[in-house]
Amino acid sequence: MRDVLIHGYFRTDVRLLYKTATRDITELKPHIQTMLDELNKN
Numbered sequence: 001m002r003d004v005l006i007h008g009y010f011r012t013d014v015r016l017l018y019k020t021a022t023r024d025i026t027e028l029k030p031h032i033q034t035m036l037d038e039l040n041k042n
């Protein structure tokens with residue numbers, strides 16, 4: 001996805017990007033929070 005955004009900006013399907021971002025953020029949020037909690041322990 002990064003390469004498409006960086007190198008094909010004008011061909012990016014904004015709807016697909018939004019759908020992917022919102023879906024993936026929801027799935028990743030607990031994992032990100034766990035990592036942040038671990039970092040804050042130190």
